[in-house]
Amino acid sequence: MRVALATFGIDEFAALHATCVAAGHEPVAYVYCRSMKPKSWTDAHAVTVAGRLLEVLPPGMDLLLPGTAEGLADTLGGYRLDLLVVYGFNWKLPASVLRTPGYGVINVHSSLLPKYRGPAPVLWAIRNGDAEIGLTVHRMDEQFDTGPILAQRGGIPLDDDVTPPRLWQRLRPILDEVLTIALDQVTKGFPGVPQDDADASYAGFVEPEFSAVDWSRTAAQVHNQVRMFRFMGPDHAPVAEVGGRWLKVLRTRLEPADGIRVECADGPIWIVESAPAQRPAIHR
Numbered sequence: 001m002r003v004a005l006a007t008f009g010i011d012e013f014a015a016l017h018a019t020c021v022a023a024g025h026e027p028v029a030y031v032y033c034r035s036m037k038p039k040s041w042t043d044a045h046a047v048t049v050a051g052r053l054l055e056v057l058p059p060g061m062d063l064l065l066p067g068t069a070e071g072l073a074d075t076l077g078g079y080r081l082d083l084l085v086v087y088g089f090n091w092k093l094p095a096s097v098l099r100t101p102g103y104g105v106i107n108v109h110s111s112l113l114p115k116y117r118g119p120a121p122v123l124w125a126i127r128n129g130d131a132e133i134g135l136t137v138h139r140m141d142e143q144f145d146t147g148p149i150l151a152q153r154g155g156i157p158l159d160d161d162v163t164p165p166r167l168w169q170r171l172r173p174i175l176d177e178v179l180t181i182a183l184d185q186v187t188k189g190f191p192g193v194p195q196d197d198a199d200a201s202y203a204g205f206v207e208p209e210f211s212a213v214d215w216s217r218t219a220a221q222v223h224n225q226v227r228m229f230r231f232m233g234p235d236h237a238p239v240a241e242v243g244g245r246w247l248k249v250l251r252t253r254l255e256p257a258d259g260i261r262v263e264c265a266d267g268p269i270w271i272v273e274s275a276p277a278q279r280p281a282i283h284r
């Protein structure tokens with residue numbers, strides 16, 4: 001099959017490319033989302049990633065940076081695609097894109113669908129204290145993560161101190177496994193297994209008020225809140241009022257440790273890494 005790949009990072013493009021080639025298919029274009037929404041300004045992070053992509057782009061491969069979803073449909077039409085493989089693309093793809101490839105569009109989603117549909121499944125799994133996550137490959141329709149399932153695999157551990165690089169090391173071989181199965185299913189014309197909406201949950205963007213710690217929550221809830229922000233990167237941390245001052249809470253422990261002990265709803269938690277912070281606007 002002639003395939004195009006749409007995803008969000010260097011490692012992810014390389015992984016999708018390698019799996020498709022190993023399965024006997026031909027990637028002909030990469031699609032990178034340069035903004036969070038169609039018809040909006042290119043964001044600074046996208047500029048950095050696009051520059052790095054150009055440095056490692058395979059010879060003869062096109063890199064597409066669409067400004068609109070409709071423009072993407074028009075552009076992809078010229079590639080005579082059999083399939084579009086998506087993994088973490090920011091935009092909701094319209095019907096014009098979904099019907100462009102001969103075999104349609106498939107999506108890789110970081111959860112065991114129908115659990116955690118939406119843009120932030122890993123964040124919500126950490127927030128909820130899940131011990132593990134899964135990967136699902138499904139056919140794309142016009143809704144978010146609702147299409148029939150082609151392949152899925154669970155049992156991917158979420159460590160207490162989970163980070164994107166550590167998680168990627170565990171996701172990468174599973175991605176190869178489930179995508180290889182899904183590509184085979186597509187070529188055989190398998191429609192996929194419909195999802196059970198009764199078991200569905202949604203993993204949306206984190207609400208602004210969750211950026212402040214509420215000590216009336218349980219210690220585990222606060223700990224998972226800190227873990228989730230830590231996973232997002234060094235520039236992200238919830239703020240908390242502790243002893244009359246505001247802190248960025250960078251790391252916590254549920255067991256006794258060197259640091260600041262704070263009482264939660266059901267017992268203590270220890271702040272073992274923090275930094276000064278300003279009082280947030282929602283508390284002013």
